Amino acid sequence: MASTPGRGVLPILWRALVLLWSCGGLCRGGPGVNVYLSVEEMRRLIGLEAELYYVRNDVVSHCALPFKLLVPGETNSLHFTWHTKSKVEYKLGFQVDNLVAMDMPRANISAQGEVPRTISVFRVDLLCTGNLDSEVTMEVQLNLTINSSKNITVLNFKRRKICYKKPEQEEKNLIYPGKNSSKDGRTAFDAVHTVPTTSTRVFYISVGVCCAVIFLVAIILAVLHLHSMKRVELDDSMSESGSSQGLSQPSTQTTQYLRADTPNNATPVTSYPTLRIEKNDLKSVTLAEAKARVKDIAISRERVTFKDVLQEGTFGRIFHGILVDEKDPSKEKYVFAKTVKDHASEVQVTMMLTESCKLRGLHHRNLLPISHVCIEDGERPMVLLPYLNWGNLKLFLRQCKLAEANNPQAISQQDLVHMAIQIACGMSYLARREVIHKDLATRNCVIDDSLQVKIADNALSRDLFPMDYHCLGDNENRPVRWMALESLVNNEFSSASDVWAFGVTLWELMTLGQTPYVDIDPFEMAAYLKDGYRIAQPINCPDELFAVMACCWALDRDERPKFQQLVQCLTEFHAALGAYV
Known part of the structure; x- marks a missing residue:
């Protein structure tokens, strides 16, 4: 979707919202209310195999409620699971910020009643009008009242629904048969009878397009035939003069790629260099050369003991390991151990070793360079890095998104800004050393239980x-x-391109690990960015912080801030957030 106008909510407002969830509402020892999204619903909405509790045994989740989940365009309903042990009355209502794009939602339960005593599911239908393309913010408000008293708990479930404009407005009545008539008085019966007309029109258009394509192909074949005849005449004349130039020039051919929306007669790939990125130079390095680069930090595999598998991909694994000190075997320290499976190719092994050296020799509190490698003959190479006990930052953020209120991993907005400052400090150090990361993202950072963040290399990231x-x-x-x-x-990379990636990383932090530009085709990303579109402002992200992201995404690299400026700006913003605590 196109970028949306700036919107942000200061942390003090969310803290005020938390007061609504105090023991004035549901409390421990109460009626045993549970409201949550089932595993099936979470898989359908965001592809996660987990339940998301809004209320678990009368305790309201302070982490789950504030976030507005994105509802894709093809999803037209929401399903909430709920039940209680004793009598609890409810009232259900809805709010929509754009009634032109989406009608008021409808539920398959009454507007008020009692929460069921057995596990049940109620459905909310999201009815896009088809009038325009838009991202609609809608809210499901559920008021829970215990024993008909004044003890009311208000639960607000917010969603961002993607709505698309339909080619024919009357199709709305076919998709939502519950609407018996449209605004102009036409019935569903009338809409059904317009379909043959539309289908006939589509048929004739299709036939016309096919004829045009056939005609175009015939012209191209004729031109190629004439061109080949001229080439034969030219070759004959050149052969008579004893020259071989006419044979060498026509043999140079390159594969041309066209954008998906480019017509057949458009300019070839030279107008769309997005698809002509040079080959990665890492592939030119042999395995023997890669091993030679890290030979000075090689150790014996016998000093490493594997514990748990932290992450696993198609051909790579990351273990939690223990490294025994060479001089004193009684001393041990925890490490990350990156390695590959037996079926990994030599190219994959070489890239793991080469990419692991990206930060080698650099020393900064917010960087995580490799410490040792194991490259013994007959064994798969292994890379060792210092261990941080909360592991991968992206996975940690996603756990926080599903965390319950009493989970120690629940983090505040101030914590997220502090993480961003640490990443900016590490990148500022790399910029001063003229080192370009090229793949800055939360997936290539790690974090410990004191919320210390370190930037790592991107070895095995493509697989994991x-x-x-x-x-x-x-x-x-x-x-x-x-x-x-x-x-x-x-294919130009610089510290300025790392600044762009930092802006996206900051967006990841504020959304707790969501994927950016999730609705944009990767082949269309360059055109999308060139047209001025950017990813939308995250929910619960202050305007000041989103302005920092937007500066990082300036088309002119000279207009983007330096990392040192980002450190200073974020530090001042972090201090301002502390004033609300």
Whole structure:
């Protein structure tokens, strides 16, 4: 969707909202109310295998309620699971911020009544009008009253529904048969009888397009035939003069790619260099060369003991391991151990070793370079890094999104800004050392229980987070949704392109690990960014913080802030947030 106008809510407002969830509402020892999204509903909405509790045994989740889940355009209903042990009355209402794009939602239960005593599901239908493309913010308000007293708890479930404009307005009555008539008085019966007309029109248009394509192909074949005849005549004349130039020039051919929305007679790939990114130079490094680069930090595999598997992909794994000190075997320390499976190719092994060296030799409190490697003959290579006990930052953020109120991993907005400051400090150090990361994202950061964040390399990231990487027709997976426009179009990387990626990383922090530009086709990202569109402002993100993100996404790289400026700006904003505590 196109970028939306700036919107933000200061943390003090959310803290005021938390007061509504105090023991003035549901309390422990109460009627045993549960309201949640089932595993099936979570899988359908965001693809996670987990339940999301809004109320568990009378305790309201302070972390789950504030976030507005995105409802895709093809999803037209929401399902809430609820039950209680004793009598609890409810009232149900709805609010929509754009009634032109979406009608008021409808539920399959009455507007008021009693919460069921057995596990039940109620459905809310989201009725897009089809009048325009829009992202609609809607709210389901559920008021719970215990024993008909004045003890009322208000639960607000907010969603962002994607609505699309339909080609024919009368199709609305076919999709939602509950509407017996439209605003102009036409009935559903009338709408049904317009379908043959539309189908006939589509048929004739299709036939016309097919004829045009056939005619165009015939012209192209005729031109190619004439051109080939001229080439034969030219070759004959050149052969008579003893020259071979006419044979060498026509043999140079390159594969041309066209954008999906480009007509057949459009300019070829030279006008869309997004699809012509140079081959990754890592593939030119041999395995022997990669091992030679890390030979000085190689250790014996016998010093490493594997514990748990933290992450696993198609050909890679990350273990929680223990490294024994070489001089004193009684001393041990925890490490991350990156390795590959037996079926991994030599190219994959080489890229793991080479990419692991990206931060080698750099020393900063917010960087996590490799410490040792194991490259013994006959064994799969292994890379060791210092251990941070809360692990991958992206996975940690997603856990926080589903955390309950009493979960120690529940974090505040001030904590998230503090994480962003640490990432900016680490990147500022890299910029001063003229080191370009090229793949900054929360998936390539780690965090400990004191919320200390460290930037790591991107070794195995393509395998462990395959949904974050896309191939643009050249057999090379790249983090398209995190890349600056000049990186997409011209394969140009700099500290300024890292600043762009930092803006997306900041957006990830504020959304607790959501995927950016999730509705945009990766092949269309360059055109989307060039037209001025950007990812929308996250829910519960202050305007000041979103302004920082927007500065990072300036098309002109010279207009983007430096990392040192970002550190200063975020530090001042962090201090301002502290004034509300």
